[in-house]
Amino acid sequence: MKLSGNTILITGGTSGIGYELGKILLAQDNKVILLGRSKEKLQELKQQGFEIIACDLENQEDIENAVVIIQNQFPDLNMLFNNAGVQHNYMFTETAVPPHRIRQELEINVTGQMILTQLLIPVLSTVEKAMIVNTTSGLGAFPKTDGLVYSASKAAMRNFTSGLRIALKKTNIAVSEFIPPVTDTGMTRGRGEKKLSAAVLVKKIMPQLKKEKKILTVPAMRMFLWIAFLFPGLANKILSKK
Numbered sequence: 001m002k003l004s005g006n007t008i009l010i011t012g013g014t015s016g017i018g019y020e021l022g023k024i025l026l027a028q029d030n031k032v033i034l035l036g037r038s039k040e041k042l043q044e045l046k047q048q049g050f051e052i053i054a055c056d057l058e059n060q061e062d063i064e065n066a067v068v069i070i071q072n073q074f075p076d077l078n079m080l081f082n083n084a085g086v087q088h089n090y091m092f093t094e095t096a097v098p099p100h101r102i103r104q105e106l107e108i109n110v111t112g113q114m115i116l117t118q119l120l121i122p123v124l125s126t127v128e129k130a131m132i133v134n135t136t137s138g139l140g141a142f143p144k145t146d147g148l149v150y151s152a153s154k155a156a157m158r159n160f161t162s163g164l165r166i167a168l169k170k171t172n173i174a175v176s177e178f179i180p181p182v183t184d185t186g187m188t189r190g191r192g193e194k195k196l197s198a199a200v201l202v203k204k205i206m207p208q209l210k211k212e213k214k215i216l217t218v219p220a221m222r223m224f225l226w227i228a229f230l231f232p233g234l235a236n237k238i239l240s241k242k
């Protein structure tokens with residue numbers, strides 16, 4: 001995939017990894033559309049040269065409006081990054097969280113992204129070469145006990161990504177999975193463990209994006225995926241220490 005001259009939509013583009021991804025792609029001569037809820041943040045980002053779409057991925061009407069904006073204003077869209085996400089950390093077996101918190105995590109991390117993807121495939125199908133990149137997590141390969149719903153949501157997106165790749169195999173749309181290691185963003189604020197900077201992470205994955213690698217990530221995460229597959233007990237020990 002060439003990394004310039006594209007029209008790119010990034011969900012969760014208003015902060016953290018999505019924003020850094022947007023910055024690096026904007027600097028490489030792409031049209032970059034950032035999608036997020038915060039209208040204030042989006043207005044600020046517009047001043048930096050981004051296109052913006054306000055959309056809450058929990059809201060069906062918002063998603064449909066976003067798709068209409070894409071169809072009318074950006075019909076040449078050829079890259080979709082499903083990157084928005086939330087993570088609620090609590091011990092599922094000990095804390096009775098309100099049901100809407102569970103639904104919200106699944107709506108944002110899974111359902112909203114699936115609906116958006118399905119509605120945008122017809123748009124992506126009209127260009128010569130397109131790509132869908134879904135941001136998942138190492139916790140989608142092995143769950144963390146204080147983030148069970150988050151882990152399950154990312155496991156769902158991992159499975160969805162593999163299936164989408166097979167379903168779109170004979171089309172113009174390539175499908176990749178982006179697995180960040182622990183990265184310094186709002187999501188990991190307050191966590192003491194070693195974190196990678198989001199700017200460094202996106203720089204590292206650019207060559208892999210260009211090659212359309214199935215999994216875009218850092219070497220330590222590739223190692224963790226193998227450990228989770230072959231030695232689940234060890235994966236559990238690694239996550240328990242974090």
Ligand SMILES: NC(=O)c1ccc[n+]([C@@H]2O[C@H](COP(=O)([O-])OP(=O)(O)OC[C@H]3O[C@@H](n4cnc5c(N)ncnc54)[C@H](OP(=O)(O)O)[C@@H]3O)[C@@H](O)[C@H]2O)c1
Pocket residue numbers: 011012013014015016017018035036037038041055056057058083084085086087108135136137138179180181182183184185186187188
């Ligand atoms: N940071 C890590 O260590 C790490 C590790 C593995 C995977 N990830 C994944 O990487 C992705 C980006 O996370 P991040 O670390 O960059 O976190 P972040 O800085 O908190 O960014 C999350 C983004 O999601 C957007 N978002 C949240 N709820 C939304 C909703 N209802 N509708 C639309 N957008 C919504 C937020 O925008 P608004 O607030 O403007 O809506 C924000 O731009 C997530 O999928 C996360 O699961 C992160």
